[in-house]
Structures are given as C-alpha cells and as structure tokens.
Amino acid sequence: MGGFFGSVGKEPCVTDIFYGTDYHSHLGTKRAGMVTFDRENGFNRVIHSIERDYFRSKFEDQLDGFIGNSGVGVVSDTDPQPIIVNSHLGRYAVVTVAKINNIREIAEELLAKKMHFSELSANRVNQTELVALLINMGETFVEGINLVYKKIKGSCSMLILTDNGIIAARDYLGRTPIVLGHKPGAYAAASESSSFPNLDYKELRDVGPGEIVRLTADGVEVLQKAATRCQICSFLWVYYGFPASSYEGINVEHVREEAGRIMGEEDTTEADCVCGIPDSGVGHALGYADGHGIPYQRAVLKYTPTWPRSFTPGNQSRRDLVARMKLIPNPTILKNKDVVFCDDSIVRGTQLRDNVRTFFESGAKGVHARISCPPLVYGCPFIGFTSSKSDMELISRQIIRDFEGEDVSSETLGRYATTGTPEYERMVEEIGRRLGLSTLQFSKIETLVNSIGMPKEKICTHCFDGSSFDPDQAYACDHPES
Numbered sequence: 001m002g003g004f005f006g007s008v009g010k011e012p013c014v015t016d017i018f019y020g021t022d023y024h025s026h027l028g029t030k031r032a033g034m035v036t037f038d039r040e041n042g043f044n045r046v047i048h049s050i051e052r053d054y055f056r057s058k059f060e061d062q063l064d065g066f067i068g069n070s071g072v073g074v075v076s077d078t079d080p081q082p083i084i085v086n087s088h089l090g091r092y093a094v095v096t097v098a099k100i101n102n103i104r105e106i107a108e109e110l111l112a113k114k115m116h117f118s119e120l121s122a123n124r125v126n127q128t129e130l131v132a133l134l135i136n137m138g139e140t141f142v143e144g145i146n147l148v149y150k151k152i153k154g155s156c157s158m159l160i161l162t163d164n165g166i167i168a169a170r171d172y173l174g175r176t177p178i179v180l181g182h183k184p185g186a187y188a189a190a191s192e193s194s195s196f197p198n199l200d201y202k203e204l205r206d207v208g209p210g211e212i213v214r215l216t217a218d219g220v221e222v223l224q225k226a227a228t229r230c231q232i233c234s235f236l237w238v239y240y241g242f243p244a245s246s247y248e249g250i251n252v253e254h255v256r257e258e259a260g261r262i263m264g265e266e267d268t269t270e271a272d273c274v275c276g277i278p279d280s281g282v283g284h285a286l287g288y289a290d291g292h293g294i295p296y297q298r299a300v301l302k303y304t305p306t307w308p309r310s311f312t313p314g315n316q317s318r319r320d321l322v323a324r325m326k327l328i329p330n331p332t333i334l335k336n337k338d339v340v341f342c343d344d345s346i347v348r349g350t351q352l353r354d355n356v357r358t359f360f361e362s363g364a365k366g367v368h369a370r371i372s373c374p375p376l377v378y379g380c381p382f383i384g385f386t387s388s389k390s391d392m393e394l395i396s397r398q399i400i401r402d403f404e405g406e407d408v409s410s411e412t413l414g415r416y417a418t419t420g421t422p423e424y425e426r427m428v429e430e431i432g433r434r435l436g437l438s439t440l441q442f443s444k445i446e447t448l449v450n451s452i453g454m455p456k457e458k459i460c461t462h463c464f465d466g467s468s469f470d471p472d473q474a475y476a477c478d479h480p481e482s
C-alpha cells in the first residue's frame with residue numbers, strides 16, 4: 001500500500017514532513033520520497049529505496065536541503081515518487097497511494113496521444129507519473145483529478161504540492177483515507193491521523209470520498225464536495241492501520257478490541273490465557289481476554305530492537321524466515337497451557353504454521369487461533385493487499401481448489417465465503433488442520449462490520465465476501481453528462 005503526509009504553513013515545514021512521513025513507515029516498505037517547495041528555490045526532491053533501511057536513517061542527513069513552508073512526503077510499496085511536473089497547470093509535485101489495474105491500457109491510450117513517460121522503473125510505467133499525465137489533461141487540477149477518478153480501475157488518493165498550497169484528493173470511492181489536521185499557522189493532510197499529535201496537529205476531519213480540497217497556511221478550501229457513497233477498506237482497521245489512528249472518526253484499536261470482545265464472548269473454548277500475535281493481533285487479544293474472561297499474557301513477543309517494522313526481503317522464503325525470526329515464544333508462559341492466539345488474518349498461512357509448531361515445541365498443551373477477520377477468499381483488486389499475483393496464493397483458495405477442482409463457480413465460492421455453511425465449516429477445519437492448530441475460528445463478517453460501526457454498504461468487504469460496488473456506475477450517476 002503506502003501512506004503520505006503533507007503540510008503547509010507560515011513557518012518552514014521540513015521537521016513536520018520528515019516525522020509526519022516517518023509515522024507512515026508501517027504502510028510501505030519499498031520507496032520513500034520527500035519534496036518541499038520554496039518560492040525562491042522551487043522544488044527540492046529526494047527519493048530513496050527503503051527496502052534495507054528505515055525512512056529516518058535514509059533522509060536524516062539530507063534535511064538541510066529541504067527549504068520551504070510547504071511539502072509532502074510518501075512511503076510506498078510501488079514506484080519511486082514524488083513526481084515533479086512542469087505543465088500548463090504550473091509546476092507541481094504529486095504523491096499517490098494507488099493501485100491502478102488498467103495501467104497498461106491507459107498508458108497505451110496516452111502514448112497514442114503522443115504523450116510520453118520518463119520515469120520508467122524496472123521497465124514499468126510509474127503509476128504516479130501516469131496519474132500526473134492524466135491530471136495534465138484537465139483544464140484545471142479539479143478537472144484533471146476527475147479524469148483520474150474516471151479512468152483508473154483500482155483506487156487512487158493523492159496529494160499535489162503546488163506553488164499555492166497542497167491539493168488533497170481522496171480516492172473516488174474513499175477506499176483509502178486522507179485526514180486533515182491543523183495547528184496554529186499550519187495545515188496538514190495525512191493517511192494516518194496518528195502522525196498528528198506529536199507534531200501538535202489537531203485532527204480536523206476526514207476528506208470525503210472523491211472530495212478535493214486545497215490546504216494553505218490560512219485554511220482549507222473545498223474544491224469539490226465529497227460524495228455520500230463510500231467503500232473504505234475494512235482491512236484498514238484489521239491490519240493496515242496504526243492503532244492510534246482513526247478513519248471516518250473510528251479508532252483502529254477500538255475496532256480491534258471490540259471485534260475481539262465479541263469473539264471472546266461467543267467462544268465456548270476453554271483456555272488458560274490469550275495472547276496477541278504482534279503487532280496487529282494485540283488489540284483483538286485484549287478485547288478477547290475481556291469478553292472471554294481469561295488473562296491476557298504475552299506468550300510470544302516481537303524482537304523490537306532489530307525488527308521494529310516490517311522488513312520485506314525480495315524472495316518469499318527469506319520473508320518467511322524473517323517473519324519467523326521476529327517472534328520469540330516464551331516457554332514459561334506456554335508450558336502446559338491451552339493458549340488462544342489472536343492474529344489479524346491468514347493469507348498463505350506459512351507464518352502461522354511455523355509459529356504454531358514453535359508454540360507446541362515450547363510446551364503449549366493447546367494452540368487455538370482466533371482471527372480478527374473472516375477468511376480471505378477473494379484477492380484484493382482495489383488497494384493491493386498482499387503481493388499475491390493470484391488469488392490461489394490464499395490458503396482458503398488452495399483448499400477450495402483441492403475440494404472442488406480448478407473450475408469453481410461464483411456460487412460455490414460464495415458458499416465457502418458464508419459463515420456457517422457446510423462448505424465454510426469444512427474449509428475452516430482444513431485450514432486449522434494444515435496449520436497444526438488445536439482449534440481455529442474466524443471473526444464473522446457481521447462482527448467486523450458491527451465493530452467498525454459504519455453501514456455495511458459503505459465499507460469494502462470484497463476480500464471476505466466477494467461483494468462489489470460498480471465504480472463506473474457511481475461515476476455515471478455523479479456525472480450524467482460525461
């Protein structure tokens with residue numbers, strides 16, 4: 001995925017951009033960039049790979065080169081950015097949190113119109129540059145951004161640093177968030193509201209789906225109103241989000257605890273204690289402990305001194321090894337105990353399977369997994385959750401294929417995705433068996449939706465239940481003349 005932070009004020013902003021962007025490091029592991037704007041010096045931009053180093057260590061020595069009262073920063077799992085553009089709209093820098101599935105088709109269309117791409121990385125079109133080319137096709141920024149909304153399949157939220165403040169435009173269906181903050185003399189826009197308190201920003205409000213605003217040192221101007229429809233990613237609360245962040249005013253940790261509490265209340269399994277798999281399983285486990293009436297104990301810990309964040313080596317077996325090395329079991333707590341472990345989700349299951357084996361080897365009598373979301377049955381076409389090239393990397397899909405063969409109808413898939421059907425029960429039992437678990441339960445979709453507290457039709461739950469929302473239809477409703 002990725003995350004960004006932008007700030008504009010009456011004073012130099014480099015400290016805010018540096019730390020504000022750093023607070024998004026959990027959202028991206030490949031590239032990071034910062035750019036500031038100053039009337040005399042123009043744009044100053046630096047981009048680094050963060051595959052082997054942290055954001056802070058990469059940019060710290062270069063902070064003196066950033067001059068100006070406005071700037072944006074980004075961490076991402078995709079291409080290098082910010083992209084700096086000189087166009088009929090003026091000079092600007094753009095950062096995106098985006099997944100563009102039809103990037104090839106749009107690129108071919110633009111090339112046929114005699115446009116060109118200059119930021120090819122790994123022989124691919126840079127999707128932020130593609131967004132910039134689409135913006136340039138508009139008579140105004142708002143027109144150009146609407147062309148992005150109309151053309152792309154996937155999602156795209158963006159910050160545009162101009163010589164007149166920062167334009168923040170949230171994805172057309174609000175799949176990814178943008179939140180606004182304010183402190184005396186400055187305004188900020190960020191993916192994570194948790195980036196605000198230590199920089200003295202107070203959270204103002206979320207930018208709505210499809211809304212476009214301009215931030216200057218003096219305030220926030222709405223350039224295009226928000227739509228009422230929304231498809232914010234429910235997985236933000238389950239996995240992506242930092243616990244102190246809120247989206248649509250709903251706190252991540254609160255949702256995790258609430259989902260865990262409901263699960264703990266409904267679970268009849270007898271256990272001695274509950275533990276969260278760090279970090280995203282911890283909130284769920286605290287809630288579960290409360291709901292089930294058993295103590296929370298740290299039966300497994302993350303080795304934070306050298307693994308403070310996700311480190312994602314290029315190859316899968318090395319990633320699995322790193323994931324395993326980060327977590328250290330505590331045999332004193334595990335010995336002869338039935339322990340419930342709460343985790344955010346099961347994608348391929350490799351890491352959890354390794355953990356389960358280690359827990360038993362460390363003396364656990366029973367290992368019970370409780371997962372904060374329903375089984376992942378459908379790949380994510382919207383924000384790029386998991387690097388999976390294919391839905392078949394999901395353990396649930398592998399099991400469905402083993403049960404049903406290669407050609408599975410959408411009705412059959414739907415039965416596996418529906419809690420309580422015989423197909424669902426059989427799939428969950430098989431996942432548990434393959435992972436070596438004593439018992440396994442997933443959160444129900446109703447539990448997840450109720451814990452978030454928004455109407456289901458405003459939340460994306462596609463990867464759990466295959467539900468979808470037609471963005472083309474939404475666009476046609478909003479722009480009947482287009």
Ligand code: SF4
Pocket residue numbers: 175232233234235236379380381382383384385460461462463464
């Ligand atoms: S498919 Fe899943 S991960 Fe993707 S946007 Fe929807 S809820 Fe989020």
